[in-house]
Amino acid sequence: MVFICIWLFATFFATGMSLDNGLARTPPMGWLTWIRFACNTDCDYDPNFCISEKLIKEMADHMVQDGYKDAGYEYVCIDDCWLAKERDENHRLQPDPKRFPNGIKHLADYVHSKGLKLGIYEDFGTKTCAGYPGSEFYMQLDAQTFAEWGVDLLKFDTCHSDAHDNKEGYPAMSMYLNQTGRPILFSCEWPYGELQQNLSSDYGPVRKYCNVWRNYWDVLDDFQYVKNIVKFYGDNNALFQKYSGPGGFFDPDQVIVGGIGMSHYQQRAQLAMWAMFSAPLMMSNDLRDIQNEARELLLNKYIISVDQDPLGAMATRVWVAQTE
Ligand SMILES: *[C@@H]1O[C@H](CO)[C@@H](O)[C@H](O)[C@H]1NC(C)=O
Numbered sequence: 001m002v003f004i005c006i007w008l009f010a011t012f013f014a015t016g017m018s019l020d021n022g023l024a025r026t027p028p029m030g031w032l033t034w035i036r037f038a039c040n041t042d043c044d045y046d047p048n049f050c051i052s053e054k055l056i057k058e059m060a061d062h063m064v065q066d067g068y069k070d071a072g073y074e075y076v077c078i079d080d081c082w083l084a085k086e087r088d089e090n091h092r093l094q095p096d097p098k099r100f101p102n103g104i105k106h107l108a109d110y111v112h113s114k115g116l117k118l119g120i121y122e123d124f125g126t127k128t129c130a131g132y133p134g135s136e137f138y139m140q141l142d143a144q145t146f147a148e149w150g151v152d153l154l155k156f157d158t159c160h161s162d163a164h165d166n167k168e169g170y171p172a173m174s175m176y177l178n179q180t181g182r183p184i185l186f187s188c189e190w191p192y193g194e195l196q197q198n199l200s201s202d203y204g205p206v207r208k209y210c211n212v213w214r215n216y217w218d219v220l221d222d223f224q225y226v227k228n229i230v231k232f233y234g235d236n237n238a239l240f241q242k243y244s245g246p247g248g249f250f251d252p253d254q255v256i257v258g259g260i261g262m263s264h265y266q267q268r269a270q271l272a273m274w275a276m277f278s279a280p281l282m283m284s285n286d287l288r289d290i291q292n293e294a295r296e297l298l299l300n301k302y303i304i305s306v307d308q309d310p311l312g313a314m315a316t317r318v319w320v321a322q323t324e
């Protein structure tokens with residue numbers, strides 16, 4: 001079944017208060033490891049594709065060399081699987097020593113030297129989704145650690161937790177991040193955790209404590225997933241519009257332009273829809289090896305300017321046609 005939708009721009013303004021850290025005045029743009037590199041930790045067998053300092057540095061280099069930074073892509077983000085299996089003797093998080101031999105501070109310095117920002121990942125529960133140490137019971141210490149390392153964005157996942165706790169836990173982490181004094185963009189999976197456990201979400205508090213928030217299932221490099229997300233955003237359009245605006249944005253997940261699972265026209269459709277949602281544009285692809293047409297699409301200044309509209313207003317779905 002194919003959905004043909006027509007979307008228009010509305011002039012709704014987000015009503016709720018947004019997180020007051022000066023960040024995400026327009027939707028954040030950057031790159032994230034997950035869809036393309038997932039939890040590949042085998043650097044012996046796969047040195048060019050494992051989650052490592054080398055991979056992040058190479059992506060940062062390409063973001064600058066190939067025009068992405070000039071187009072507005074700013075955050076280079078590591079998802080799950082960067083951690084060592086245990087905290088250190090002072091209970092601090094530490095990266096895997098083999099894959100991040102110089103530590104995260106060094107990597108942040110490198111990324112900053114390119115004029116970019118570094119994003120990192122943790123989880124609200126006892127473990128991350130892939131089983132690395134989670135932040136439960138250590139949120140304050142972890143916020144301090146990230147700030148000391150010079151991290152600029154935290155994606156805070158929701159595995160191994162009870163989503164009933166999200167409405168206390170995510171505001172607590174937001175407060176600890178604030179107390180570090182370092183502006184750190186807070187990317188939450190709070191409503192997504194609630195969705196997974198069949199709880200309803202109250203976007204007022206989410207907008208107050210998070211800069212961006214996932215609220216639906218993961219995207220994959222397959223157009224069916226993109227269509228499901230577009231339908232969910234369309235079906236909930238009137239509600240979501242009220243909470244999208246400077247300081248806080250809905251996150252329909254990563255941009256798969258440059259992958260292998262979607263045709264070029266499907267990739268165009270994804271990017272266009274994400275731009276109309278005022279969504280974060282976090283690419284997950286291999287910038288070292290990307291088709292020219294995908295790169296040109298990602299750098300399309302007209303699409304980016306729709307996404308980066310300073311009003312941050314989400315478009316309105318006005319018509320849906322279903323065809324076989
Ligand atoms: C912390 O919150 C206060 C009050 O909302 C805000 O003025 C300040 O800029 C925030 N600081 C950081 C680092 O986010």
Ligand SMILES: *[C@@H]1O[C@H](CO)[C@@H](O)[C@H](O)[C@H]1NC(C)=O
Pocket residue numbers: 196197198
């Ligand atoms: C949520 O609802 C779905 C569909 O009704 C069900 O399959 C799933 O087990 C429920 N999950 C929880 C955590 O209750």
